[in-house]
Amino acid sequence: MRLIAVGRMKDRVEHDLFQRYAARLTPRLDLVEIAEGRGAAVEIKRREAQGLLSALPERAFAVALDEGGRTHDSMAFARLVERWMGLARPLCFVIGGAEGLDGSVLARADDTLSLGPMTWPHMLVRGLLAEQLYRARAIASGHPYHRAGRP
Numbered sequence: 013m014r015l016i017a018v019g020r021m022k023d024r025v026e027h028d029l030f031q032r033y034a035a036r037l038t039p040r041l042d043l044v045e046i047a048e049g050r051g052a053a054v055e056i057k058r059r060e061a062q063g064l065l066s067a068l069p070e071r072a073f074a075v076a077l078d079e080g081g082r083t084h085d086s087m088a089f090a091r092l093v094e095r096w097m098g099l100a101r102p103l104c105f106v107i108g109g110a111e112g113l114d115g116s117v118l119a120r121a122d123d124t125l126s127l128g129p130m131t132w133p134h135m136l137v138r139g140l141l142a143e144q145l146y147r148a149r150a151i152a153s154g155h156p157y158h159r160a161g162r163p
């Protein structure tokens with residue numbers, strides 16, 4: 013699996029949060045960082061879109077992280093991840109920068125994923141996604157990391 017994301021992760025706390033889960037994931041989650049765009053918001057998104065789209069392998073199954081995207085509970089997400097992995101296409105997740113994703117990236121995406129309707133900082137989204145992928149894989153393999161008990 014590959015995570016294609018805008019910006020360079022400089023903050024130690026954000027780096028460690030992402031690594032805590034990414035390092036334990038099977039299959040591995042490779043991080044590809046795209047340079048932040050400059051200029052007006054539209055230009056920033058357009059330039060970042062070029063970088064994001066060109067980092068996608070040709071046959072990639074691309075999942076765009078977007079607050080307006082599809083939401084799932086962790087059990088449903090675990091089933092979805094298994095389905096995506098079964099497609100035998102490179103599974104890639106895409107995270108935008110401070111201005112969000114350009115429409116061209118959303119148009120290319122095969123699916124979208126929302127972590128809820130609130131806007132999260134893009135560097136934090138990396139850690140949140142890595143944790144949910146780790147949880148999904150734990151659910152699929154029967155590992156007790158996920159406690160499903162709810163009233």
Ligand SMILES: C[S@@+](CC[C@H](N)C(=O)[O-])C[C@H]1O[C@@H](n2cnc3c(N)ncnc32)[C@H](O)[C@@H]1O
Pocket residue numbers: 076077078079080106107108109110111112113125126127128129130131132133134137
């Ligand atoms: C600071 S947010 C961009 C906010 C921007 N105004 C927008 O409307 O997308 C940066 C990136 O983090 C990701 N992101 C932020 N909140 C998210 C959420 N609730 N669900 C999924 N992805 C989110 C998206 O990839 C977004 O492009």
